[in-house]
Amino acid sequence: MIxxxxxxxxxxxxxxESGFRNWITKDGSAGPTGKAGFAAEPGRYHLxxxxxxxxxxxxxxxxxxxxxxxxxxxxxxxPLMPAESWVFGEYPGATEDHINHAHYLAxxxxxxxxxxxxxxxxxxxxxxKQQTIVNNESSEIIRMLNSAFDTFTNNTVDFYPEALRxxxxxxxxxxxxxxxxxxxxxxxxKTQKAYNKAYDRLFNTMDELEEKLSKQRYLIDEQITEADWxxxxxxxxxxAVYYNHFKTNKKRLMDYPNLWGYTxxxxxxxxxxxxxxxxxxxxxxxxxxxSINPTGIVPKGPDIDFMRPHQxxxxxx
Numbered sequence: 166m167i168x169x170x171x172x173x174x175x176x177x178x179x180x181x182e183s184g185f186r187n188w189i190t191k192d193g194s195a196g197p198t199g200k201a202g203f204a205a206e207p208g209r210y211h212l213x214x215x216x217x218x219x220x221x222x223x224x225x226x227x228x229x230x231x232x233x234x235x236x237x238x239x240x241x242x243x244p245l246m247p248a249e250s251w252v253f254g255e256y257p258g259a260t261e262d263h264i265n266h267a268h269y270l271a272x273x274x275x276x277x278x279x280x281x282x283x284x285x286x287x288x289x290x291x292x293x294k295q296q297t298i299v300n301n302e303s304s305e306i307i308r309m310l311n312s313a314f315d316t317f318t319n320n321t322v323d324f325y326p327e328a329l330r331x332x333x334x335x336x337x338x339x340x341x342x343x344x345x346x347x348x349x350x351x352x353x354x355k356t357q358k359a360y361n362k363a364y365d366r367l368f369n370t371m372d373e374l375e376e377k378l379s380k381q382r383y384l385i386d387e388q389i390t391e392a393d394w395x396x397x398x399x400x401x402x403x404x405a406v407y408y409n410h411f412k413t414n415k416k417r418l419m420d421y422p423n424l425w426g427y428t429x430x431x432x433x434x435x436x437x438x439x440x441x442x443x444x445x446x447x448x449x450x451x452x453x454x455x456s457i458n459p460t461g462i463v464p465k466g467p468d469i470d471f472m473r474p475h476q477x478x479x480x481x482x
Contacts, residue, residue, distance in 0.1 A: 184283050185298045189290075189309045191316065196309075203292055203299055205313040207236045210299065211264050212306075213273070213289040215242045215251060216442035217449030219345065219398035220303040221288040226394050227310040229436040232320040237310070238263065242270055242287065244445040246453040250285040258442050264293060273298070304337075307391060324391045332385050333392045340392065343370035345399050352411030352457060360412070368415045371424065378423035382430075382480040393431060400428045401441055404469055406450045410457060419469075430475035438471070 188196020193204030203210075212228065214221035228237055240263050243254040251270040253262045265273050271285045277298045290299040290306050300306055308325055315321045325333060343366040350363035374396070377384070384392045399407075403418040419425050432438055451463040 184281070185277075185289075185301045186305065187299045188305065189299060189313045191313055196305075198305070203295075205309075205316070206294075207314075207317045208238075209292060209294050210237050211291040211293055212237055212239045213242065213262075213270060213287055213291065214239060215244065215246075215287045215449065216258060216440075216445035217244050218287050219402060220286075222398040222440060223303045223394060224288045224290075224306050224310065225440045226398070226437060227307045227324070229440055230320070230322070230324070230394075230434075231310055231314065232318040233310060233314055236314055236317050240264065244449040244452075246449060251287060258445055264291060304341075304395070307394070311391070324389070324394065326388075326390070329385055329388070329390060333390050336384055336392050337395060339370055340374075340396050343367055344374075344396065348399060348403075348407040348411050348413055351413050352407070352454075364413065364415070367413060371416070371421065375421045375423050378427050380480070382477050383427075387481065389431070389434075397428060397431045400424060401432065401471070402446055404467060405443060405447055409464070410450050410454070426475040426477050429471050429473055430477045432471040433475065441471075443469075 186198045187203060188198055189203045189205050189210065190196050191205050193202045195202040212221075212224055214225055216222070216225075225239070228234060228239070239260075240253070241258065241260045242251040243256050243259045245256075246252070249269060249271065253259070253268055253270070262268075262270075262273075265276065267273055269285075270287070270289065273289065273291065274281045274283075274285055276296075286301055288303050288306055289301045290309075291297070292299050300309070311324050347363055347367040347370070351360055351367060354360035354363055374384075381387070383389050384396065400418055403413070407413045408417055418428060432441065447463050451458050452461045455461060
C-alpha cells in the first residue's frame with residue numbers, strides 16, 4: 166500500500182528520503198551515489214513533474230537552462246493532489262502520462278517495485294529504454310541535467326563548477342534545511358514549539374541571505390550557480406503561498422529589498438518565467454492541503470510583478 170502520510174517527530178515535519186538514486190552519466194558509469202549508471206542519450210529519458218512543486222520546478226529550470234527540451238520529454242500531473250497522491254487529469258497546463266498512460270503517478274512506482282510503500286513524489290526521472298525509475302531526488306537530477314547531456318545541447322554552462330563546489334555545497338545546506346524545507350516545517354508543524362523553531366530558523370536565514378545579497382549579486386558572488394536556482398524555487402512561491410498558507414508571515418519576500426530584486430532578476434532570465442505556473446502553485450497548495458485549509462478556497466491574490474526592474478546591475482564588478 167502506498168504511504169500518503171507526512172511524517173512528524175515531536176511535532177516537527179520530517180521529509181522522507183528519496184528511494185531511487187541511480188545516476189545518468191555521459192558514458193553510463195556509476196555516479197556519485199555508487200548506484201547503477203545510465204548512459205546519457207537523447208530521447209531516452211522522461212521527467213514526471215508538478216508545476217506546483219518547488220523540487221520538481223528545479224528540474225524544469227535546468228532542462229530549460231541547458232536547452233534540453235528536445236532531449237528529455239515531460240509529463241505534468243494535475244495540480245490538485247488527492248489523498249492518494251499525484252494524479253494525471255485534464256487541467257490547463259497538465260498533461261496525460263505520455264509514457265506509461267497511468268492515472269496515478271503511484272502506478273509507475275509500483276510497476277518498478279510492487280512492494281513500494283513510500284511517498285509518491287515528483288520529480289521522477291524515468292528511463293524509457295529499461296522501463297524503470299532512474300532517480301526521484303531533485304538535487305541529484307539537476308546535477309545530471311547540468312552536465313551529463315552536454316554532448317546533445319549547445320549550452321554547456323556549468324552551474325556546479327568544480328572550483329566552486331565546496332562553496333555551493335556549504336551554502337546549499339542551510340538554505341535547504343532552513344528555507345527550502347523550512348517553509349514546510351512551519352506549515353506542517355504539529356506543535357507550537359515545532360512551528361516556532363522552524364519559523365525562527367527560516368527568518369534568521371532569510372535575514373542572513375538579505376545581508377549577503379546586499380553586497381553581492383548572487384549567492385556565490387558574480388556567478389549564477391546551482392545554489393541560486395535551489396533558493397529561487399522557494400522564493401518565487403513565498404508571497405503567493407508560504408506567507409499565508411504556511412504561516413511564514415514575519416515578512417513578505419517583497420519586504421526584503423535585496424532578496425526581492427534577486428528573485429526578479431532570476432525570474433527574468435530567458436525561459437525561466439515560462440517554468441513558473443502560479444495557477445498550479447496556488448491551486449495545489451490551497452486546495453490540496455485540507456489539514457491546513459479545510460475549505461479548499463484558493464485566494465485570488467496577491468498581484469506580484471516579477472518583471473519589475475530588479476536593479477541588481479550595480480552589484481557587478
